[in-house]
Amino acid sequence: MKPSELLHPTPAGLYCPPGDFYIDPVQPVGRAIITHGHADHARAGHGAVLATPETLAIMAVRYGEVFTEKRQPLAYGEVVEVNGVTIWLVPAGHVLGSAQAVVEHRGIRIVTTGDYKRRRDPTCAAFEPVECDVLISEATFGLPVFIHPDTAGEARKLIRSTEQFPERAHLIGAYALGKAQRLICHLREEGYDKPIYIHGAMKRLCDLYEELGVPLGPLLPATIEKEKGEKDRFAGEIIICPPSAMQSTWARRFPDPVPAFASGWMRVRQRAKQRGVELPIIMSDHADWEELTNTVREVDPAELWVTHGREDALVRWAELEGRRAKALHLVGYEEDAE
Amino acid sequence: MNRFAELLDRLIFTPSRNGKIRLLTEYFREVPDPERGWAVAAITRDLEIRSVKMAAIRGVIASRVDEVLFDLSRDYVGDTAEAAALIWPAEHGANRQPSLSEVIETLNSASRTEAPAIVEQWFDALDASGRWALIKLISGGLRIGVASRLVKLALAEFGGKEPQELEELWHGLKPPYTELFAWLEGGAEKPVNAMKAPFRPVMLSHPVEEADKPKIDLDRMAAEWKWDGIRVQLVREGGEARLYSRTGDDISDAFPDVIEGFPANAALDGELLVFDPDTTDHFAVRPFNDLQQRLNRKKVSAKMLKTHPAFVRAYDILWEEGEDLRTLTLEERRRRLEAVIGEGLPRVDLSKRIEAADWDELARLRAEPPIDAIEGVMLKSRDAPYVPGRPKGPWWKWKKEPFLIDAVLMYAQRGHGKRSSFYSDYTFGCWRGDELVPVGKAYHGYTDQELKKIDKFVRDNTVERFGPVRSVKASRDHGLVFEVAFEGLNRSPRHKSGVAMRFPRINRLRWDKPAAEADELSTLEAMLPRQ
Numbered sequence A: 001m002k003p004s005e006l007l008h009p010t011p012a013g014l015y016c017p018p019g020d021f022y023i024d025p026v027q028p029v030g031r032a033i034i035t036h037g038h039a040d041h042a043r044a045g046h047g048a049v050l051a052t053p054e055t056l057a058i059m060a061v062r063y064g065e066v067f068t069e070k071r072q073p074l075a076y077g078e079v080v081e082v083n084g085v086t087i088w089l090v091p092a093g094h095v096l097g098s099a100q101a102v103v104e105h106r107g108i109r110i111v112t113t114g115d116y117k118r119r120r121d122p123t124c125a126a127f128e129p130v131e132c133d134v135l136i137s138e139a140t141f142g143l144p145v146f147i148h149p150d151t152a153g154e155a156r157k158l159i160r161s162t163e164q165f166p167e168r169a170h171l172i173g174a175y176a177l178g179k180a181q182r183l184i185c186h187l188r189e190e191g192y193d194k195p196i197y198i199h200g201a202m203k204r205l206c207d208l209y210e211e212l213g214v215p216l217g218p219l220l221p222a223t224i225e226k227e228k229g230e231k232d233r234f235a236g237e238i239i240i241c242p243p244s245a246m247q248s249t250w251a252r253r254f255p256d257p258v259p260a261f262a263s264g265w266m267r268v269r270q271r272a273k274q275r276g277v278e279l280p281i282i283m284s285d286h287a288d289w290e291e292l293t294n295t296v297r298e299v300d301p302a303e304l305w306v307t308h309g310r311e312d313a314l315v316r317w318a319e320l321e322g323r324r325a326k327a328l329h330l331v332g333y334e335e336d337a338e
Numbered sequence B: 001m002n003r004f005a006e007l008l009d010r011l012i013f014t015p016s017r018n019g020k021i022r023l024l025t026e027y028f029r030e031v032p033d034p035e036r037g038w039a040v041a042a043i044t045r046d047l048e049i050r051s052v053k054m055a056a057i058r059g060v061i062a063s064r065v066d067e068v069l070f071d072l073s074r075d076y077v078g079d080t081a082e083a084a085a086l087i088w089p090a091e092h093g094a095n096r097q098p099s100l101s102e103v104i105e106t107l108n109s110a111s112r113t114e115a116p117a118i119v120e121q122w123f124d125a126l127d128a129s130g131r132w133a134l135i136k137l138i139s140g141g142l143r144i145g146v147a148s149r150l151v152k153l154a155l156a157e158f159g160g161k162e163p164q165e166l167e168e169l170w171h172g173l174k175p176p177y178t179e180l181f182a183w184l185e186g187g188a189e190k191p192v193n194a195m196k197a198p199f200r201p202v203m204l205s206h207p208v209e210e211a212d213k214p215k216i217d218l219d220r221m222a223a224e225w226k227w228d229g230i231r232v233q234l235v236r237e238g239g240e241a242r243l244y245s246r247t248g249d250d251i252s253d254a255f256p257d258v259i260e261g262f263p264a265n266a267a268l269d270g271e272l273l274v275f276d277p278d279t280t281d282h283f284a285v286r287p288f289n290d291l292q293q294r295l296n297r298k299k300v301s302a303k304m305l306k307t308h309p310a311f312v313r314a315y316d317i318l319w320e321e322g323e324d325l326r327t328l329t330l331e332e333r334r335r336r337l338e339a340v341i342g343e344g345l346p347r348v349d350l351s352k353r354i355e356a357a358d359w360d361e362l363a364r365l366r367a368e369p370p371i372d373a374i375e376g377v378m379l380k381s382r383d384a385p386y387v388p389g390r391p392k393g394p395w396w397k398w399k400k401e402p403f404l405i406d407a408v409l410m411y412a413q414r415g416h417g418k419r420s421s422f423y424s425d426y427t428f429g430c431w432r433g434d435e436l437v438p439v440g441k442a443y444h445g446y447t448d449q450e451l452k453k454i455d456k457f458v459r460d461n462t463v464e465r466f467g468p469v470r471s472v473k474a475s476r477d478h479g480l481v482f483e484v485a486f487e488g489l490n491r492s493p494r495h496k497s498g499v500a501m502r503f504p505r506i507n508r509l510r511w512d513k514p515a516a517e518a519d520e521l522s523t524l525e526a527m528l529p530r531q
């Protein structure tokens, strides 16, 4: 059996013919394995969903309890068989509950990393490399210009700015799932124990993180009562909101805010300038170039398949290393999703 | 170097002027000589580094990075310097980070063969921001949105001095400005401006508003045309001659014809204009568009010198043969100016005075000037000395009424800084048949209240989004009409409409006006200057 008979790209996503299931399908399917709760990977409407208990809980918060007909929780390391195909999930270090999907059949093992990173994240379990024949790697930051700096340093940069500009609110765009909670945890680790204000859209996911054992410290809603002097309440404070809210009418309630954005894209000045960011915080939940290439070397698969992101560069690198590699050209994943 | 790089980074991301000045003064306070002086030089002047050029940098990069990976990266990042700075695979060793002073001094004394290896070592020692600053320094492209004027303001603020004092000293100073900093910190006398033909800060005027008219005594005023060129200062002192912009930038290299055509030992204040080479008995002024073609070029071609010759139409004199004339009255200076120009110099003539008995007559002259290159009239108090800055009272400008058209909002873009949550930059169009053709872009003229209303209109009527831009519903029976005011119009083959507005602003919101009744493109074309 060739690896491509075990898993191959289709318009609906990566499909496994012998097991009759998809991994992170972008259209509703009968049976899906979901690597993690980000919206472009985890969609509602599948017949059955196999995922970690954390990912299932996240999907229920985002889509409501009836996001699928059948939930199949599978803890890290537990093994199941689906139509004779062996499946287990391994931590990916991306967000809470994120997993690599290991699929094995007739002696061939394929590991799909989903989104992953290698550096420490206080909100989730660390990535574990798994030996395999084919590694399907993400490549969101698959260009050698992306080397994320030390995360703690970026958190300190933000704290320092609140001290330098105590009269201004610090408004930070961060993805509601994962990035926001990780940023909060890193701020806490750097000694920031004041309340952090959060946009209403983040509350339920923050609550869920707390429930699942990730302490976030004091969080308050970023709302303003219609009283005089209320606006000044946010001077020098940290407010976290989804990136889309940065440019919405919601953002106007804060006095002369310092617009900040926590993302790996902030490493490129043009991207930061385009977004009108004054304080770029380079913090990513995806592997940077060194993490991507080191992981491939460490896992050392017989073949590397590259999916969403900058596939060309990683494939080129693999060729220079004398590795077999190809781009899968899967569609439907957001290039900016973090 | 990393501290300098950090300063650049912060300046780039800080939109507000005051914020930038704060960052600069902080830097001057924290960083010692000569480092801070070199930083000033790097931001305000083109420091030419001869020993290493961008091509050599590319060679250094190619020695460590695969070409395909670099090209993919550069295409993504959009800027060679930034891509190179980010992609550099540093070899960590015992490399010491160079200071900015060390970088400049070393590169200025290194040979072309030595320099690339030195740069390579520094690349290993610096972080990505430091590498970026280094490459920008070498390529001479340190365009970071900080005008030299802002740096001078920050220096003045840092030393508690008047900005004028710095302007006046500026062109005589040499990096790394240690004597300047010593003076600013109170440890030394003010440096003496040793440079010949220095710039002298200019005197500016106030616009005439209706309420000002009773306060202005026309009998005590001299009237002149207000020319539609650029304000310059033309100075010769012996063998040294220079042409300065109104902010004191030396633009001599771009206008050798003017420099050569000015033999007098004097400093003149006037307007830089382009004339028609086929008219030989006087300077027939060409429209601003013709001057535009000579601006923003460092060097000028022989052909351009023939087809677009420039001259200065002088209206004041600040200095002559070692004598400072600025304390004299305007009338006294005028006599000195007339004596210097005499029957005319090869590339300088006199801005003629106009006579008007009262405001009505002045208004007529202003409304119907003899040529297009006049944008209004100036009123100057006959007995006032030349005072740098913008003193209220002695000098007034009374511009022609702006052009007005009604145009339909087509696209809106998000603003920056305080306006980043508002759609505040607008592209508007006029009708050509049933199609709207974009004719201009404006981002001011409205009040905060109006901005909120336009923003709401944009959000409620969005058709499509492209990044920070939204296209807005605009058809014959649905759309928002702006009354747009602008100062002039040029032909422009680069624009789909064929015209380009100068200084457009939103004059009024015409919520009352149906989009179908906005102006036709042909109305705009009729406003073009006569060719």
Ligand SMILES: [Zn+2]
Binding pocket: A036, A038, A041, A094, A115, A337, A338
């Ligand atoms: Zn993800």
Ligand SMILES: [Zn+2]
Binding pocket: A038, A040, A041, A115, A308, A333, A337
């Ligand atoms: Zn993804």
